[in-house]
Amino acid sequence: MTEVHHSRTERCGTRGDPTDRSRECRQRANRSPFHAEAREGSALIRRLRAQALVRLLGHLRPIIWPAAGAYGAAIGATLLALAIPRVLGQIIDAAIDQGAGGLAWLPGPPAGRGRLLAGAMLLLVIAVARGGLSFLQRYGTAWVGRMVAADLRRAVSDRLLRLDTAFHDKASVGQLMTRVTDDTEKVRQFAATAVAELITIAVLVAGAVAILTGIDSLLAAVALAPVPILAVLAVTGAGRLGPRFLAVQRATGGLTARLQESLTQIRIVQAFTAERRTATAYETENEALFTRRLDVARIFTSIFPTMSGILGIGSAAVLLVGGRQVLAGELSIGTLVLFNAYIFLLGQPVRRLGFFLNIAARANTSARRLYELLDREPVLVDAPDALELQTIEGRVAWRHVDFAFDQEAADPSRVPRRVLHDVSLEVGPGEHVAIVGTSGSGKTALVQLLARLYDPAVGAVELDGHDLRTLSRATIRRGIAFVEQEAFLFSASVYHNVAFARPGATRAEVEGVCRLAGAHHFVSALPEGYETLVGERGMTLSGGQRQRLALARALVTNAPVMVLDDALSAVDAGTEATIRESLPQESTIVSVAQRLSTILAADRIVMLEAGRVVEQGTHGELIAANGPYARMFAKTRGAAPDDTDLPWEADLAVTSGGGRP
Template sequence: MSRRAPKASIDPDTRKTWLRRALPLVEAHRVVLAASLLLSFAGLVVQVQIPNLLRIGIDKAIVDRTAQLSTYVWWIAGLALLQGLINYLARLYLLRTAYEIEYDLRNIVYSHLVRMPFGFFDRVQSGELMSRSSSDIRAVQMYLSFGPSILVQCLIAVVAFGLMLSIDVPLAIVAMATMPVIGFLGVGMRKAIFPISWLIQARLAGMATIVDENIQGVRIVKAFAAEGRQLRSLGESADKIRWAYLQDARIRSRWTPVLDNLPRLGLALVLLVGGIMVIRGGTTVGTIVAFNSYVLMLQPPFRLLGMMIMLGQRASASARRIYEILDTPSDIVDGPEPLDVPLKGDVRFEGVRFAYPNGTPALDGLDLHIRPGETVAVVGATGSGKSTLGRLLGRFYDVTEGSVTIDGHDVRELRLASLREQVGIVPDEPFLFSLSIHDNIAYGRPGATRDEVIEAARAAGADDFVRKLPEGYDAVVGERGYTLSGGQRQRLAIARALLVNPPILVLDDATSAVDVTVEQAIHESLAQRMAGRTTLIVAHRLSTIGLAERVVLMEGGRVIADGTHESLLATEPRYARVLAVFEKTEA
């Protein structure tokens, strides 16, 4: 089943209220929602007829004995069955609308998240995003779909009041006397509950962050025997959530009983005033029974009204948290007329300055030219800016000053999808999905055949260990690939990049966790694969440098030396010092 695009989006006008911004989502599903609401209203019309039939039956069949009681019994039973059928259809359409709105909202949020640059994820916690993409979306969906239904349910008060006025005006006014008070209290409850609703959602997001980090970092937690400390941290977060929920419960305990019981006060008033009227001959017993039924009908809508107020405040808080994400623009997007051209691999960094979003400087006036088909190793101490080159080349970040060009085209002028299809990057920390090994290697080319996947795995030195697995290429790796060794994960990541066969390849210390003997075999295969391909190798091993025909030495975000390994070793003492560090690390 193919993925359906959302039928609408959130209104981008930040001056509007949260509800007005969300209305396009509701309007996109207006046909099914309207059918549900019309059916709900029809069910209410049927429902309010039953007490009226009960009044007529009591007065005519029991008191006056001028009609058959069975006639009214059958009418009431028939209306009850009809109401049940209508309510079933109304509920069916309502739930369909609810799930459609939730589907659209999730896709809108996810589509925006995947467009955000690396810098956004550098500063926003993943648990926070998970909370806003799950519980916050559900809170908004509940209000947008069930809110209109609750309002229709509340219309029973209007319909019932109209019928009561047609039967007995004074008694109808008595029955509705408490309703203005309920409305006033509802407004007060809404104002009281909003701040705590926001706090609850924020603290739930904080809890989600702690849980996410503990699951993702469970090996570090266990390695340092920090389970107790993490449990205490989780407990403190849970205590904060409990406090917020208790405040929410206190607010509800003050307001909800009043909202629930005021209609019952109306019931007592109907009995008192109506009873006096019956004694004086001003009305009938059937009328009092019918009015009691109508007053009882008013209780669920006003209870729902209280629930709607709470849903509204929770949704308001959640919507604002979602809008914080949607209103954050991506500063790395396609230009007005992006270029979609095949690249040969002539790479230039010209006067590039760059600092990460947290202010950490990385490059300071860097100049570097890599010719098409050339293999260049970038060497330098930690923090010299080596890995940043690949991130700027794939435009995961934009330069602060200067330019990065490929074949004379600034990467900011190229279509992002096309650029990243032609710049293959193997990061130093490979990420694998909880999929089969075949699907992980074919991630960049989902339509690749098994033979193509195997060929890429052989080139990356992964075929041997994959075939030894019980299920081979169909074996499903655990989350993040932790069922495999670090070297095995790196080899699969290399295979994934090679299968795409990009004209430009960036290897960011891609074989650091691979055994030296295996690395040699990989290097022999890569040497063949890199022929004619522009390759940038971020090297932290002496053996890796051997793949390159040219070496660039970086320091302080600049290129300070450039040449062959032999020439640099003979003429550049700073290069020798870096190599000495490599030798100590490998030893």
């Protein structure tokens, strides 16, 4: 693994001709595992498309016996349902038409009232047994559906948490939430109701055909004629409803996402008095959704009466044809009733066939989307032979690094937009390097590579001389602590937010790092101190307070390398200087910085411009060199109307010692 990356680094990094080099590198990047994975992925997904529902059955494996019991109960209940008209027909024959030999197979007197009573008892027993099986079926399938959905939800959320940062950059949170909630719900409906209902319909139709043709094939043909017509109506209805259901599903998702976004950004909405506008936009979409829903309802309500009409015609036809046979003495009254009863017994579920096929189709779409996620493998995982470093010195390096955020774009012909070009930089143990550059020059990208949130397209990032790709993630996390540009806190206590980086950190340890990060003072003043809830639903902190807690969270890891992405920008210069001085002196610090006092405190300054390192050295050296850094410095100075008012003057006073020892 190391060999491969190093050789690629050297060839791409050291070629003379820059155009030649970039072309070759691009070609290499296209052959990178990302692209191979994207191509393989799409072929895989295509193959799975047909099998999503089949794959779902795999989730039944751990619960195979309860599932078999539930679906078996469905079959049993259906068989009993089929028996009821049969027995009913014979009771009628036994009671009214005593010569017809109804229920002759039951023990007791051959005809008359005794027969009737025995038959009625039998009917009661069947009805009770069917009720019992029906309960087992309904409860059992509901349980199976919930188990399958819970299993999928667990798998999907687990996968989402493990997928790479690059994946999450492009994904919409709203859509991912829909996957976890809605798509698993569709699958639940399928496993809980559709499977059992489709089994029921199949057993009913097969049973009715067998029983009726066994009695009288002509009358059977008349009685069963509506079934295929109903089935065709149901299926075409489902075909018409399918896309509309999908549209409703999409519109619902869009509506939820819109509301979610407005609510999470409620401050922006309110600050720009956009409440009315936002509400109107929501209303418009809501109305569109209403129209779509009504459309679905219209089709539903037009299909059902048609089906009832067809059932009525079928029943009349049986009465006509069968009635003549009864009059001619060729058919018993009981049999005529039996035929009619079967028509209605079949009619109900066959009418719902479309509905359940629809559930199956929607579950298939949802399952496909879920498997698309589940089949996605995170790229940034430990190599099988990943190294665990026992001691970490804290030496980091970027070697001829090229990087693009979208390097795993599915379309291999698209050239990813590079945000870092041939960046090489070494930082020794205990050294403090400040990264400077204009907004968008690639500072965040550079330090995110060090935290291995991404891998470089070309070149390597190293810790103690090891390519990060060869190290275990645990080692990287132990070695490098990263403080993001935007400090985020979870809805949890201060203690839990800090200890998040090292579960099990003691209260004293958390307090210790909070002191270092200049947070202890304000945390103590919170109503419940370290137990105060912060974050979304809790007490809201100021930007600078949040940043200090984020720093404490990184410090609690005791990592020898601290990566600070403009992490104290919202903290006043004086406090920042105090915090900086209290940081462990032996730490390697790579800090992206805008503020002069921070920059001056560094041992070395590295200037980035459009993704390239254009200059590095101490402040004095860079000013003397009169290059890009000196120009930036002069521009900032010129921007201030009066030199004496420069915030830098105060900063300079605080940090007059210059770099760290």
